[in-house]
Amino acid sequence: MLFYSYFKTLVGKEVTVELKNDLAITGVLHSVDQYLNIKLTSTRVVDEAKYPHMMSVRNCFIRGSVVRYVHLPPGSVDVEILHDATRREAKGG
Amino acid sequence: MAAPLPLGGGAPPPQPGPLGPPQLDYPPPGTALVEELDKKLLIQLRDGRKIIGVLRSFDQFANLVLEEAVERIIVGARYSDVPLGMYLLRGENLVLMGQLDPNHEAPPGMEAVSEAAIREALRAEREEARIKGTMRGRFDFLELE
Numbered sequence: 001m002l003f004y005s006y007f008k009t010l011v012g013k014e015v016t017v018e019l020k021n022d023l024a025i026t027g028v029l030h031s032v033d034q035y036l037n038i039k040l041t042s043t044r045v046v047d048e049a050k051y052p053h054m055m056s057v058r059n060c061f062i063r064g065s066v067v068r069y070v071h072l073p074p075g076s077v078d079v080e081i082l083h084d085a086t087r088r089e090a091k092g093g
Numbered sequence: 094m095a096a097p098l099p100l101g102g103g104a105p106p107p108q109p110g111p112l113g114p115p116q117l118d119y120p121p122p123g124t125a126l127v128e129e130l131d132k133k134l135l136i137q138l139r140d141g142r143k144i145i146g147v148l149r150s151f152d153q154f155a156n157l158v159l160e161e162a163v164e165r166i167i168v169g170a171r172y173s174d175v176p177l178g179m180y181l182l183r184g185e186n187l188v189l190m191g192q193l194d195p196n197h198e199a200p201p202g203m204e205a206v207s208e209a210a211i212r213e214a215l216r217a218e219r220e221e222a223r224i225k226g227t228m229r230g231r232f233d234f235l236e237l238e
């Protein structure tokens with residue numbers, strides 16, 4: 001559940017989600033669930049000309065299983081906290 | 094008993110309540126699509142197809158039931174919506190689903206054409222790609238990059 005908890009701290013921040021089909025979408029993180037399904041608002045597709053059907057879409061739900069990367073806003077990652085949480089989870093806490 | 098995760102907003106592990114099921118402070122799994130029920134959605138599938146329909150039901154795998162579903166086929170600057178009826182979509186094929194802006198449902202700057210016209214355009218596009226492929230094959234000895 002660590003990354004689920006971590007993603008919840010990013011709600012309201014702007015992230016770019018890159019999918020396994022190379023589609024990359026930037027938007028404000030609206031919510032995330034246990035499967036790391038992601039909901040974005042105010043979305044825009046990075047290469048809009050290549051995906052014209054996405055122009056009329058302003059918010060979306062992305063299935064966790066199709067995500068390749070999530071590009072995070074710089075400064076939103078506190079490595080120390082993540083580090084500690086990782087250790088604690090590894091110990092079964 | 095370990096302290097909860099220090100990450101803000103992180104959910105502490107659910108505690109068994111006095112009356113049976115654990116008390117969750119996060120929504121039950123697979124309920125993220127409740128807000129989308131009865132909305133007109135555009136669904137992108139893993140094979141690249143685009144389906145538009147009204148979401149009537151879903152489950153935790155994102156299996157969906159869509160009413161008045163259509164497949165939107167886009168070739169160049171033309172598109173066509175091919176009616177499919179009531180559709181049940183298996184969740185594993187779903188890539189993403191977005192709410193369509195009701196005022197700009199059609200892709201801006203695109204021309205709506207008949208199903209026959211779009212199928213013909215699709216065929217022409219594939220033929221063109223095939224010819225390009227064979228031309229490329231013939232000139233392979235030139236070692237073009």
